[in-house]
Amino acid sequence: MQARNKLRLSTKDLVYMEIKDKIIKCELKPDQILNEEQLANELEISRTPLREALQRLEAQELIKRQKNGRLRVASISAEEVREMFNVRTLLEGLITREATLKATEEEVVKLEEITRSLTEAKRVRMLFILEVCFITFYTILVETKLQPKSYIN
Incomplete structure (x- = not known):
């Protein structure tokens, strides 16, 4: 069976990729405040998978939590982008x-x-397809237990 037939993405993964794509394409601008209710309505999903996706984006520092608890799109320099991709x-x-x-x-x-x-x-330059391919690639590595033990916590 081909790998792409095995790929099943959860709602939180799809939401994560959609929001990340919007950030990368600057549809969500740096320092823009994110409204959970508005995003949930726009993406036609419940708030639970949205919150999980936002937590993942926050962990990757693509969005930042302010002192008042509100989320905003992180600002990033071109140098930081180059450095992240190099690593x-x-x-x-x-x-x-x-x-x-x-x-x-x-x-x-x-x-x-x-x-x-x-x-x-x-x-x-299809960012969404790239993200799906990356997820598929790593899914195969994990499913077939190809990852070296030294990289697994």
């Missing part, structure tokens, strides 16, 4: 290299398929 790229490359050394041929074929999808999504 992520290095770590992902190392983890993937170590994991594929332990992979079966079938698992390598699945990972190569996702890699081709990632390359194509990047080429046409």
Whole structure:
């Protein structure tokens, strides 16, 4: 069975990707206040998966909680963006290299398929598809227990 047929994203994952995409595309502007009720209505979801998605975005420092408890989109410099992508790229490359050394041929074929999808999504600048491909890629790593033990807490 192909990897993309196995992919099932939860509502909180879809909401997380949607809001993250809006932040990346500046549809949600830096320092913009986020209203949970308004976002829930706009995305047509309950507040529980929205809160879970917002917590994830807060943990990644894409949104910030103010002293009064309200959330706002974080501001970020171009240098911070470059630095984050450089670190992520290095770590992902190392983890993937170590994991594929332990992979079966079938698992390598699945990972190569996702890699081709990632390359194509990047080429046409489809951020949402890129995020889905990344989630699929890491899901395969976890499902097939390819992640090296030294990277798992």
